Amino acid sequence: MSEQNNDEREITLTVNGKTYRETVETRIHLADFLRLQLKLTGTHLGCEHGVCGACTILVDGEAVRSCLMLAVQANGSDVTTIEGLADGEELTPIQKAFSEHHALQCGFCTSGMIMSLTAYIAENPGADEEAIREAISGNICRCTGYQSIVAAGVAVAAK
Amino acid sequence: MGMRYFGTSVQRQEDKKFLMGQGRYVDDIEFVGMLHGAFLRAEIAHAKINGIDASAAREIPGVHAVYTLDDLGDPYPDKPMTTAYASPLLKQTICQHLLAKDEVCFVGQTVALVVAESRHIAEDALSRIVVDYEPLPAVADCRDALDDDAPPTHLGLESNLVGNFYGKFGDIDAAFAEAAHTFKVDFHEHRGGCHAMECRNIITNYDPGKDETTVYLTTQSPFLIRRLMARYFEEDESKIRVICPDVGGGFGPKNGPYAEEFVLAIVSKQLQRPVKWIEDRREHFVATNTQGDQMWHMEIACEDDGKILGARGRVIHDMGAFVPYGLLLPATSVFPLPGPYALPALDVTLDAVFTNKTCTSPVRGAGRPNAAYAMERLIETVARGLKLDPADVRRRNFVRKDQFPYTTGGTLPSGDPAVYDSGDFHSLLDMALYKAGYPGFKKRQAAARQEGRYLGMGISSCIEDTGFGPYEGVKVKVQPSGKVLLQTGAASQGQGHQTVYSQIVAEELGVNIESIVYQSADTGTVPHGVATAGSRVTANAGPASQAAARLVRKKALKLAAEVLEIDEDDLDIEDGVVRAIPESGRNVNISLGDLSFKLTPLMNGKVPEGYEPELEATSFTSSTGVPHASGSSVAEVEVDVETGEVKLVNYVIAHDCGNMINPMLVDGQIVGGVVHGIGNALFERMVYDENAQPMSMNYGEFLLPIATEMPPIQVLHQETPSPHNELGVKGAGEGGTIPAANAIIAAIENALEPFGVVVNDHPVDPQRICELLDAAQDSASAA
Amino acid sequence: MKPGRFTYHDPTTIDELIGLLGSLDDAKLLAGGQSLMPMLNMRFSQPDHVVDLNGIDELAGITTNGSALKIGAMTRQAALLKSNEIADQIPVMQAALQCVGHFQTRYRGTIGGSLCHLDPSAELPLIALLCDAELQVAGPDGDRSIAMGEWPLAYMMPSISESEILKSININPWPQRHGFAFEEIARRRGDFAIVGVGCQLAIDNGVISKAVIAIGGANQVPYRLTEAEEALVGQPATDDVFAAAGEVARKQDAMSDAYITAAYRQRLANVLTKRTLATAAQRATGE
Structure with missing residues (x-):
């Protein structure tokens, strides 16, 4: 692969009730997208090989490991992260x-x-x-x- | 006096941000212009470097720089790091260069650094760096390191011996000469690594205007790192500021210096850009210190009733490839050896040896879990040899409560005599045995064996020297708003410092805990601290918090008495307000905030006569001696003799950490510690091949304890106040880990008693248990 | 630990996918991602192209075709676990699915991904082998069918070319009344098994009329214990008979690695064969 070419896609997804349209490099996993691009740093990376579970989030209501999905695969999804649980200051x-x-x-x-x-x-x-x-x-x-x-x-x- | 906080399970003040995803760890922090680093690490355990070609890596768009040792510039090619804790016992204190110089000595050693626009690009570039390695023979097993034909772990070494540590007191020859019985036992102990869920992370940010470097670091000891960096860079300490944001677990290996933070400090200064490096989990397995292996050869002398007369032996201790952390691990493996027992004589020599493996430094408990395991092995060996109840052997040898303060005869690493301050080991053991159902267990065990089920129970007792000095700084300051600023030098990695020291200060000063504002672990703002390690902070920062709050209270009462024109004795502080007590017949009050305001006037005011400005105090009050925590654990297991699987049925620990400031948090420390100990006993094994190549570099192969495999853990408390501080507190952070391994190994042996299986080495896995069962069967049929 | 550069493709039909596979060099297929994504993150795998199968709807779902069940390759493990058809007709698969990873990984992981990755310890290849599954494979020259027994060529190497795709797994369930069992030994819940054994038994009047046994994790590829299967037929369902089958399992070749010896794998194959047969016999006779 040429180092100059970034393979990018535009994706649209909802995160914690807010809709985002973003351009992402396709090699970025979903956890990094949330952390680096949306600045939602409450999702943590503990192993990046799918064992520790620190990066668990909800995609369309299902708990998944966000280091094991590419961001581009969340196109069209409804994502919930730790930041999206509490109702204002009211904890779940x-x-x-x-x-x-x-x-x-x-x-x-x-x-x-x-x-x-x-x-x-x-x-x-x-x-x-x-x-x-x-x-x-x-x-x-x-x-x-x-x-x-x-x-x-x-x-x-x-x- | 206001609400009582000391001794109550106050919910943690620090929780909410974490629950909402608002914790701020190093990787969550960004700066404008920040660059990202990735380290190239040695892939061979021992090799000569004939050359490094980084030209292709430098060509990649987005790469700002690639550094080898030479690229760092003078004086670094000729300036290795120094050990954090020098000792005259160290014979060869070899420390690494910041990046490898001519030779790599373990897989994971830093070889080069790429700095790029993103971590992704930095990693793209890593694969383009070509290192010409010439492989050299490596030492993979510490047991071989001192053999005549062992290869040198570093080119040019004549011996792989790092140094020796000794534990000697009493007349050992007489003990063995007079003994009715002597027994020998050999065992191999392996302890895993850090595996905090947050790896080691760094941002360095050089400010050219101030000529100052700020280091955001996941360390347990910001002041130690600042000092070591200042010393290495020959800088004034004021030019380096170390800040610990939220830190995702420490467990020991985050306590010492690492090459990475030094390299990043240099690079940030050279590039004049903030630089971030995030250790990924694969790196963590090899780049963060582990605790490694020990081989023990021990011998014990005792009387007919199991009363111990003396113990002697030799230990080989794996230091890894370099000596970043002095002899702390060897020392803590040997001096605590007597444990809770009145041991008349001891003679143990430890050989600390180099291997071509990751460097070592303390992991939860440091060498104490090793020492406790060694002593408990000896107890088990005596009980087995003399067919005695292991509980009785312990009772016969415990230091009695009427013997405190008890001088063991040994010395601490400081050179001071080891003195146990307080405790009641007999009652702790009885508590644990009763709760575990030990008295009726033999019957239950016999019934189960009838059904082909093998239950076993194992005991382990320990002490822990906690709260070693010299101090932790604490500052308490009432602000004009009435909020109380509490600063500690001690860094937290999850222990709940904010809550615990707020409890002490709120109670002592007479304010609500909610009105306390907590700051810590920033060398730029808080009083000097030492380290969050060795279960030492509570017994240092606790007394300092109390003393600082008391000084502030005294000053507030004196000033209030003058302002309110009342006798000081007629005043009390409640909810942040100084009020006349009902008995005084007066109804006057003034808030602490108003008093603070009076002591911090602006241009139009003046400081009351006889007072220094600010309603504040700083204290470094610490414990006057070493508070000794203690505990007894009882584990129950069921072993499947067909598959070797061990089910942990139950675990009871009776623990004494003196007065408990927050019992809920103490339980959290104990249970977490026990599970770490269970990991040591059954799960965590870093496998290396014969060339010292690490094999277990992911969480599918390196096994950490998980929820489904853990037993119910019941924690019982006995509170024997330490006389060494007014709070009566002792450390609690490692007391769960220290005794766990023997309780479990002894339980397995007890379950397999009908087969005559003795386990000794740990961690033990189902396969090994089957091998031991087969070997026992073979020797039985041979006999 | 960040993936290297690749070009991402997300076809929506099988035809489009087959076309892509014919045109790309060095492509990896991304199914549930629970094995490939760690490999990409750790750069153990650095393909030029990643072809995502998740947009191809026709690859997912469970359908019945007469007595046969057709399971789309992209059917998630969680969907299999929740399926009434699977629960009713292939209960041994459900038993095995409980042991596949964790509920969080089962939401993404797929049956086809597992069969193509072909980890020797994985549960689903073992079950497919046990159930005599027929695999439907699509390629540039059309579809072909291959028996699960022919699928594993070698360690983690299925019988499929780079221009082909696994479409579905077809299973003819056993008649309703049969015994089944799946058991595995793993160090911890959700870990890859050291050894796993599945079996199905039919028993008429106390006599075994049909038996199948599959063993995973013990050797490079999962295998059927045909010698014991044949020996069991006509035998009474007794502990001695099951112990003899276990001994057959023990004698099979086994692999060793840095952690586990061949002897321990053989021991577990023996124990689990014996135990699963006993459990299956109880279920078959309704005890």
């Missing part, structure tokens, strides 16, 4: 439960954890502890030991 039940249960320490995995649980509990209300553990088994946290995150998830799922 999962966000509140994370604070109540001390389910975050350094905060780096938190966005992905919350996005995973948001999607999972929406689809599986009443999920029990085993299910919640499984739901976050694709999200790595080095700080908490998971127990408090599981407690937060179980508390919200039981509501």
Whole structure:
């Protein structure tokens, strides 16, 4: 490939309720697009090979790893990131439960954890502890030991 | 006195931004004109560099510069880095050049830097740099490093020995001569790396007008890095400002200096542009310090009842390729060896050796998990050898609570004698055993074995020297608005400093926690700090927060008494307002904000007589000695003898970190620490091949603990206040990790007792368990 | 860890795709992206062209054709897991899908992507092999059909050329009343299995009338344990019989790597064969 040629596309997508029309280099993955181009830095990159789950976001309501999608593939999609959850200053039940249960320490995995649980509990209300553990088994946290995150998830799922 | 905060599970003040995606980590920060760096790293563990051709890389549009060591200019080609902690015990303190000079000594070593418009372009350019390597023999296993035929890890070395560390006290020869029993045990310990979810990240921004470099860094010790940079660059410390924004986990390896921040500081100055470098996860596996391997050969002497008389042995410790961090790891692996036991004599020598692998520095617990594992192995060995209950062997050897302060006979790295200040090891163990159901376990285990299920329980006890000095600076300042500025030098990587020190200050001063504004970890604005490492901050910044708040309170009460014309003793501070107490019969008050205003008048005012301006105080008060935390853990496992799989059924830890400032946050530290220890015992293994080529460089192959594999973890607390600070606090950050490995390994051994399996080495995986089962069966049938 | 430069293509029909594949050199097909995207990010794969299959609607979906189920190659793993047809007719596939990655990766990952990537430990190639799937492949010369048994040529190398595309996976389900089981040993939930075993059993009056066993992860490609399948027919469904089948599994060749020895893989193949047959037998007899 010639180094001069940037392969670019114009895409239109909705992120947290706002519609964007942007030109993107096609090799940019969705997480980098959100972070570098839309300045939505709440989505974090922990491994960039699809294992740690820190970059989890919702695409058309489904939890996906945003480092494993190209930005161009989100054309026409409705994307939700951590920045799009709270209603103004009013946190969602999962966000509140994370604070109540001390389910975050350094905060780096938190966005992905919350996005995973948001999607999972929406689809599986009443999920029990085993299910919640499984739901976050694709999200790595080095700080908490998971127990408090599981407690937060179980508390919200039981509501 | 206002609302009581100390000892309550206050929700964290720092949470909301993270919950809303508003945390600001280094990679979230941008500057106008910022460029992006990518490092070319050694791909061979040991090789001579015959040449580097970066011409094709420089041709790529968007590339601003490519640096090899020579390109950095004088004096850097002849100026290697220096170790963070020099020691006379170091025989060969080899530190790396900022970029490789003529030779690479581990995969991951920095060779060149590309600076470009974007990280993508910088990586495009990396693949165009051609390095002419001439491979050299490498040392991959620390056990081979001192062999006669071992290749030199660096060209020209006569020996791969870095230095020795010794743990010696008591009459070891007499102990072994008089012993009723002696036992030998060898074990290999491997500990993984950092794996904070945020890797190491840097922005350097040189301001030519001020001739000042600002470094945004994911470090645990901004003041240490500033000092090391100032020393290396022969600059005044005021010319370098290190700022830690939000940091996504530290766990030890973010505590020391790395070549990358030095290179970026030089480059930002040369290009006069801000430069960002974000360590990606693949780099993290090799570029960020790990903790590596240790091989222990130990021998223990004891009486018939398991009372220990002495322990001796030799340890080989893998230092990696360079010595960035002195002998901290060897020291913390040896001096804490006696653990919670009254050990009459010890004689252990550690050989720290070079290998051609990633450099090492402490990971959660530093050498203490290794030392604890070693001592607990000896306890298990005695119990097995004498057919005693491992709980009883521990009880017989524990330091008793009437023995505090207890002098072990050993010395700390500072040269001071090791003295345990407080605790009750017997009751901690009993708490844990009771909660874990240890008393009725043998029956349950026997019933399960009838069904072909193999349950096991393992114990591990430890102490932890926490809160080592010298200090952490804390400044408390009431502002005219009434808000209280709280500054600490200590950097947080998620521990909840803001909440904990706000709790102390709010309670001591008499304000609401919401009125505290917190700043930390910016060498340009906050008082001097040392490092967030070794479970040391609470026992230093805690007392300093209390002392600074107390000084401010005293000043506020004195001034208020004069203003309100009342006796100081008739005043109290509540919700930020100084008021007369009801008993005084007066109904007067003045807010702390108004008092601050009086002490910071403008041109038309004057400072009250006898006062310095500002309602503020700075304190460096620290603990007067080493507060020792302690704990006992009990793990229950079920082993599938057909597949070797280990299911963690339950984990109980009884822990004593003195008075707890915020029990919820303490639990968070303990549980997180336990899971780190479970990773050490069962999962985290960095595999290298025989040429020291790293194999496990992704999260599919390097296994971190995940939620589904973790047991319920029950945390029990005993609060034995440390006499070394008024708060009675001790550190809590590593007490979960330190004992975990033996609890799990011993539980596996207990489960497999009918087969006579002894595990010893860790991490242990299902395959290894099957091999041990097969070997046990073979030797049984041979006998 | 950022992808190298490539040119992106997003055809919307199979014809357009086949045309593109004929005209491009060094192209990679992007299905669910759960394997290719990490390779691109880490620059292990640096193709000149990336051809995205996600816009080709006709490649996705589950349809029934008489007794056969036709699964479009771009059908997501999450869709398979939620499908009533799969649950009713190929329950062993559902059991295996629970072990594929995590729910977040199953939203993107596809069955065709998994079959073409052909990781020896992957669950879906094993299930396709177990179910005697017929694979429909489209190319410049039209469609061809290939049995799953012929699909793996070597380690991670399927029998497909660079100008072809996997269109669908066609499976004739077993009759409603049969026993099935899938089990795997992985270090952690969602990890690639060290070894996985799937089986289906039909039992008449306590006697095994039909048996299929597929083993993945043990060797370079997933394989059928035909020797044991044949030996099981006519035997009673007892633990001894299943143990003998396990011993057959143990004797098969196995691979070793930096982490796992051949002997351990053989051990697991034995244990899982024995265990899945026992579970399947219970299900077959309604116990």
